Amino acid sequence: MVDDELPGDAPFHRRIRSFVLREGRMTPAQQRAFDDHWARFGLDYTGNGRDLAATFGRDAPRVLEIGFGNGEALAWASEHDLARDYVGVEVHGPGVGRLMNALAARDASNVRLYKHDAVEVLENEIPPGSLSEVRIWFPDPWHKKRHNKRRLVQPAFVELLASRMAPGGLLHLATDWEAYAEHMRETMEAASGWRNRVGPGAVAERPAWRIETHFERRGTRLGHGVWDYLYEWIGPNDRLLTD
Numbered sequence: 001m002v003d004d005e006l007p008g009d010a011p012f013h014r015r016i017r018s019f020v021l022r023e024g025r026m027t028p029a030q031q032r033a034f035d036d037h038w039a040r041f042g043l044d045y046t047g048n049g050r051d052l053a054a055t056f057g058r059d060a061p062r063v064l065e066i067g068f069g070n071g072e073a074l075a076w077a078s079e080h081d082l083a084r085d086y087v088g089v090e091v092h093g094p095g096v097g098r099l100m101n102a103l104a105a106r107d108a109s110n111v112r113l114y115k116h117d118a119v120e121v122l123e124n125e126i127p128p129g130s131l132s133e134v135r136i137w138f139p140d141p142w143h144k145k146r147h148n149k150r151r152l153v154q155p156a157f158v159e160l161l162a163s164r165m166a167p168g169g170l171l172h173l174a175t176d177w178e179a180y181a182e183h184m185r186e187t188m189e190a191a192s193g194w195r196n197r198v199g200p201g202a203v204a205e206r207p208a209w210r211i212e213t214h215f216e217r218r219g220t221r222l223g224h225g226v227w228d229y230l231y232e233w234i235g236p237n238d239r240l241l242t243d
Contacts, residue, residue, distance in 0.1 A: 030097030037100040041108075043087075043125075045116040050125045055112055056085045061132035061166075064089065066118040066152070067139050071099025072213050078103075078111045081209070084132065086111045089118040119157065126164050133170045134161055138215060141177035153184050158191045165233040170197075173229040174210065176219040181227035188231050197230040204228040 026034075034042075043055070053059045061084045068074040068088045078086040088111065090096050096115050103111055114121050139152045153173065161171060171194070173184050181203075188194055189201055198204045206212070206228055216226060 026094045026097055029101060030094050033097035033100040033104070034093075037104050041100050041103055041111060041113050042096075043112050043114050045114060045121065045125065047120075047124045049127055052085070052087075052127065052130060056110065058085070060085050060110075062087060062130060063133040063135065064122075064126070064131050064164075065135040065137070067136065068095065068099065069138070069213075069215065070095045071102060073137065073211055074111070075099060075102045075108075076211050077209060078108060079106060082110060084110065087114070087126075088112075089114045089116065089121050091115065091117065118152070119160070122160055122164055128163050129166050131164050131169055132166050133172065134165070135172045135210075137172070137174040137210065138176060139180075141175060141180040143177060143179060148183070151180065151183060153180075153187055155187060155191065158187060158194070162191070162193055162233055162236075167233065167235060169233045171229075171231045171233065172207070172210070173231070174206075174226065176216065176224040176226050178225060178227070181225075181229075184227075184229055188229060193233060193236045194231040195234050197232055204230045 043050070052062055063077070063081075063084055063086050065074050065077075065086065065088045068090050069092070071088065071090075074086060074088050088099065090099075090113070093115060096113055099113065114125075136152065141151070158171075165171070171188075173188070175181050175184065185201055185203075189196070196202055206226065207230070210228070220226070
């Protein structure tokens with residue numbers, strides 16, 4: 001879904017979305033998750049800056065996962081990393097419901113979820129300098145050339161991410177589409193203030209904190225490769241610091 005120019009003479013274009021919302025039908029259990037657990041795990045989008053320390057009841061490093069799908073990886077990571085707080089953003093209701101049920105089953109306390117557009121959440125609710133890590137794993141590749149502009153990882157989006165990162169914060173990208181991997185690499189290598197942890201342009205081995213999901217295993221069976229990139233935010237004066 002691309003939002004075109006509005007009628008009239010004003011040269012105003014609505015934002016091109018990086019996703020198409022195919023909601024699907026939620027199971028009764030997923031719907032009950034919203035009824036029973038949203039007040040505990042859900043964050044209603046308000047468009048105002050959020051006090052994350054108050055949200056979690058503590059001041060801890062925070063990880064943002066954008067597009068967590070069915071929540072398998074986020075559930076695992078938050079359970080095995082209790083020292084950090086996790087914020088997940090996903091527009092697909094069934095996946096949000098499934099994850100809330102998993103979180104409730106283990107009485108999780110370090111995860112909160114948005115069911116909203118990630119760009120708007122970052123722009124308006126996540127405070128500057130507040131994130132120790134951002135994870136974007138297997139985003140929609142928009143593999144048709146005419147749709148490439150919908151890819152989430154774009155220069156303007158990376159600049160927005162930078163404004164929300166704490167010094168030394170990590171951006172972890174992963175994809176199983178080679179063309180998107182190349183696009184990610186080119187975008188990040190050209191972005192000021194970021195340093196590839198492995199080396200310029202280098203692909204990382206899958207880190208232990210990113211489990212192999214059902215989705216990834218399916219892609220592997222289809223012959224897809226997987227590319228992980230780890231970029232650290234070292235600030236806008238990175239070239240001065242490294243010269």
